[in-house]
Amino acid sequence: xxxTVEFTDTEFMIAQGARLIEDGKTIFVGWGIPxxxxxxxxxxxxxNVTQLFEFGAIGPQSVLPFVRGxxxxxxxxxxxxxxxxxxxxxxxxxxGYMDYGMLGALQVDPYGNINSTHLGGTFAKxxxxxAGSGGGNQVASHCWKTIIVIKHEGRRFVPKVDFLTSxxxxxxxxxxxxxxxxxxxxxxxxxxSKALFxxxxxxxxxxxxxILRGLSVEEVVKDMAFRPLLAREIGEIPPPTDDExxxxxxxxxxxxxxxxxxxxSATT
Amino acid sequence: xxxxxxxxxxEVEYRFTHPDDFREHVRDRKGRSPVPKLVPxxxxxxxxxxxxxxxxxxxSSLTRGPQSLIxxxxxxxxxxxxxxxxxxxxxxxLLVGAGCATRIDVGxxxxxxxxxxxxxxxxxxxxxxxxxxxxxRLLAGARGVPFLPTRDLLGSDNMDVSAAKTITDPxxxxxxxxVPALNPDVAFLHVHQADVFGNARIFGTNLFALEAALSSxxxxxxxxEIVESDEFRKDPMRTTVPYFLVDAVVHAPFGAxxxxxxxxxxxDLEHVDRLNAIRTDExxxxxxxxxxxxxxxxxxxxxxxVGAKRMRELRRRATIVEGYR
Numbered sequence: 001x002x003x004t005v006e007f008t009d010t011e012f013m014i015a016q017g018a019r020l021i022e023d024g025k026t027i028f029v030g031w032g033i034p035x036x037x038x039x040x041x042x043x044x045x046x047x048n049v050t051q052l053f054e055f056g057a058i059g060p061q062s063v064l065p066f067v068r069g070x071x072x073x074x075x076x077x078x079x080x081x082x083x084x085x086x087x088x089x090x091x092x093x094x095x096g097y098m099d100y101g102m103l104g105a106l107q108v109d110p111y112g113n114i115n116s117t118h119l120g121g122t123f124a125k126x127x128x129x130x131a132g133s134g135g136g137n138q139v140a141s142h143c144w145k146t147i148i149v150i151k152h153e154g155r156r157f158v159p160k161v162d163f164l165t166s167x168x169x170x171x172x173x174x175x176x177x178x179x180x181x182x183x184x185x186x187x188x189x190x191x192x193s194k195a196l197f198x199x200x201x202x203x204x205x206x207x208x209x210x211i212l213r214g215l216s217v218e219e220v221v222k223d224m225a226f227r228p229l230l231a232r233e234i235g236e237i238p239p240p241t242d243d244e245x246x247x248x249x250x251x252x253x254x255x256x257x258x259x260x261x262x263x264x265s266a267t268t
Numbered sequence: 269x270x271x272x273x274x275x276x277x278x279e280v281e282y283r284f285t286h287p288d289d290f291r292e293h294v295r296d297r298k299g300r301s302p303v304p305k306l307v308p309x310x311x312x313x314x315x316x317x318x319x320x321x322x323x324x325x326x327x328s329s330l331t332r333g334p335q336s337l338i339x340x341x342x343x344x345x346x347x348x349x350x351x352x353x354x355x356x357x358x359x360x361x362l363l364v365g366a367g368c369a370t371r372i373d374v375g376x377x378x379x380x381x382x383x384x385x386x387x388x389x390x391x392x393x394x395x396x397x398x399x400x401x402x403x404x405r406l407l408a409g410a411r412g413v414p415f416l417p418t419r420d421l422l423g424s425d426n427m428d429v430s431a432a433k434t435i436t437d438p439x440x441x442x443x444x445x446x447v448p449a450l451n452p453d454v455a456f457l458h459v460h461q462a463d464v465f466g467n468a469r470i471f472g473t474n475l476f477a478l479e480a481a482l483s484s485x486x487x488x489x490x491x492x493e494i495v496e497s498d499e500f501r502k503d504p505m506r507t508t509v510p511y512f513l514v515d516a517v518v519h520a521p522f523g524a525x526x527x528x529x530x531x532x533x534x535x536d537l538e539h540v541d542r543l544n545a546i547r548t549d550e551x552x553x554x555x556x557x558x559x560x561x562x563x564x565x566x567x568x569x570x571x572x573x574v575g576a577k578r579m580r581e582l583r584r585r586a587t588i589v590e591g592y593r
Binding site: 053054055056057063067068069070071072073074075077078079080083084085086087090094117121123124125126127128129130131132133134135136137138141142163164165166167170175176178179180181182 | 331354388394434537588590
């Protein structure tokens with residue numbers, strides 16, 4: 001019997017992100033929401049995924065709940081295969097051992113270029129300033145496939161990012177290789193709180209692949225500041241499952257510090 | 269002695285030291301003899317940190333960071349510092365808010381609105397090297413070479429607001445990015461164990477502890493615990509930094525507070541929330557007065573501002589010990 005489930009936009013984003021991670025692969029995990037996505041995936045779907053963090057934790061199995069804001073604490077380095085440091089951590093991505101990278105973003109453009117540095121103004125005199133790259137630039141440069149996790153807010157989807165912190169396909173096909181970035185790498189998916197995007201092989205532009213069950217294409221694209229390409233068939237993404245919500249709410253983030261957000265509902 | 273130079277290309281300033289200048293500093297100014305270097309934090313910071321210095325630290329304000337040394341720098345009202353902000357969360361807002369730091373190589377700029385606003389207001393200059401770029405600059409400094417190549421930063425706007433360069437790689441003919449060596453004036457490392465000579469051990473991951481210790485003109489180690497030197501010879505795999513890189517050793521139990529020291533004590537999230545909540549200069553001033561200026565040193569800060577009960581509780585919560593010995 002179909003029934004209605006209620007969840008937050010953040011919970012949906014994390015849950016659909018967790019479903020994308022492949023078991024038996026390696027993933028370089030960025031700070032914040034990507035950590036939570038990886039935790040949920042490891043707990044429910046991919047026991048044999050090897051996570052890697054830039055501070056030198058290779059293959060940790062994070063202790064739940066998530067201690068908000070931390071990266072590199074004893075909880076998220078727990079039961080690693082190896083403990084190293086940053087120069088060695090980026091060696092694993094630079095040599096091609098990282099299948100996936102997963103990053104958050106302030107802004108993203110049609111080519112999957114990421115801004116996490118500033119909004120508005122100029123670099124020297126920004127309107128609003130944020131943390132900057134951290135290790136995001138290395139992750140987006142080196143990993144074979146980069147997954148971007150971002151709230152589905154129109155102002156975050158811009159024709160051109162205010163600052164290009166971490167490279168997507170730059171300005172189109174062949175641009176990464178021309179810039180000297182490793183061959184065959186680039187953004188793979190954009191996971192949002194309403195939809196899932198990929199990238200067109202030919203133009204390297206963002207393509208809407210699927211949307212949360214119950215939403216219309218128009219509802220998804222209407223406030224984006226650029227019009228994404230549309231897949232020939234737009235898929236439907238089921239809402240978070242009971243298991244996903246239980247693990248998120250009871251095990252990962254019982255304080256609801258990360259998973260809170262705009263209320264949504266959909267049928268199972 | 270400061271051999272590091274500030275070079276300017278276009279609008280972008282960067283710290284650079286010729287590898288031979290650094291080698292001569294090591295030859296002439298770094299002692300090789302194992303002499304006791306245990307000093308109070310006040311003395312270490314007064315002797316080895318000067319106005320205008322470039323500083324780096326390992327790890328972060330939430331985990332094993334040298335927070336008691338950062339507070340001592342603020343207490344001594346150092347000026348015009350340039351910080352290599354890798355895994356920097358609360359260090360940059362505190363150092364900028366206290367008027368100590370005026371330039372930041374990012375890394376990760378730091379947590380919260382305060383530091384973001386300070387950049388917008390032009391109170392501090394930021395340059396973008398990224399975490400990988402800064403770690404590689406220190407590795408170049410540690411390897412005694414003027415630069416190292418890397419296949420990131422390329423194609424990004426960070427190239428325009430750092431002194432990284434793109435050249436044609438003579439081997440592949442492809443574009444490759446070069447970052448200049450970084451030899452900071454001072455590195456702060458907070459470690460689990462050290463002996464009085466400066467041999468030091470970190471349990472767990474680190475950012476660039478050995479690179480920072482090798483590449484920096486001066487190195488201050490603060491340690492949770494002072495141990496016998498023989499401990500290092502019994503288990504040399506666990507030595508993070510050997511004594512002859514280190515200029516001063518400070519005994520600093522709870523030196524990472526309010527952050528966690530893996531397997532020793534947990535993070536004090538309530539205190540961290542107070543740091544996160546700082547938005548205005550008034551709030552910053554109040555925090556600095558209460559936690560730094562009004563207490564003469566780290567011991568009194570722990571006694572009067574944290575308290576034995578709180579510390580006991582944080583120790584009790586540190587239940588993850590596997591891997592940390």
